[in-house]
Amino acid sequence: MAVEQGQARRGPGRPRQEHVTGAVLDAVVALVAEHGMGALTMDAVAARAGVSKPAVYRRWPTKQDLVIAAAESRIGPLTVPDMGDFRAELRAVLTARMEAYRRPGVDRLLAGVIGASAEEGAVREAFHAYTQRVTSETRHVLERGIARGDVRADADLAAATTLIASSLVFRMVAEQRMPDEALVESVAELIGRAVSV
Known part of the structure; x- marks a missing residue:
C-alpha cells in the first residue's frame, strides 16, 4: 500500500x-x-x-x-522573505523578535538562559549553537543586502548581528522594559545608517 x-x-x-x-x-x-x-x-x-x-x-x-x-521554542529561527530592501527586512526581523519577547514569561526565560550560560559546568558550545541558530536569519538578511547592493560589502556582519540581536534583549532583561515599536524603528534606523550603502 x-x-x-x-x-x-x-x-x-x-x-x-x-x-x-x-x-x-x-x-x-x-x-x-x-x-x-x-x-x-x-x-x-x-x-x-x-x-x-x-x-x-x-x-x-x-x-x-x-x-x-x-x-528556542519561543524564540527560534525565523524566515524573512526578500523584500528588495535591507531596512524593511531588518524591521521585519526586529518586529518578529519584539513580538516573541513580549509573550508571557519570555523575559524571565531569556534572563535565565543568559544566567545559565555563565554557571559552572555550563557547556558554552551549546549556548553558542543556540544563539547561532536564533540569529541566523539576521545574518542572512545582511548577506542578502550585500548581494543585492544595499548593504556595504565591508560591513562587519558579526558585529551588526550582535547589535541587532542584543538591543531588544538588553532593553528587556537589563533595563526591565519591554521592547516596543519605537525601539524597533530606532535600531533599524541606526543599523541601517551604519551598514547601508
Whole structure:
C-alpha cells in the first residue's frame, strides 16, 4: 500500500509522544514566568507537565538542554522573505523578535538562559549553537543586502548581528522594559545608517 505524500512510515515500537515535548516546554516557561529560574527542577517540570521524569530526561539530559529548548521554542529561527530592501527586512526581523519577547514569561526565560550560560559546568558550545541558530536569519538578511547592493560589502556582519540581536534583549532583561515599536524603528534606523550603502 502506498503512503500518501506528507505521511511518514512508522517504525516498530511505540510512537513517539510528541505532545510530551510541547507540554514539557510549556511547563518550563510557566514555571520560570511564575517563580523564576530557582523553581526550575526536573521534578517540578515533570509534575507541571504531567509526565514522568524519565520522559523529560530522555529528551533533555540536563537542565541546560531543557532551558535552551524552552527558549528556542519561543524564540527560534525565523524566515524573512526578500523584500528588495535591507531596512524593511531588518524591521521585519526586529518586529518578529519584539513580538516573541513580549509573550508571557519570555523575559524571565531569556534572563535565565543568559544566567545559565555563565554557571559552572555550563557547556558554552551549546549556548553558542543556540544563539547561532536564533540569529541566523539576521545574518542572512545582511548577506542578502550585500548581494543585492544595499548593504556595504565591508560591513562587519558579526558585529551588526550582535547589535541587532542584543538591543531588544538588553532593553528587556537589563533595563526591565519591554521592547516596543519605537525601539524597533530606532535600531533599524541606526543599523541601517551604519551598514547601508
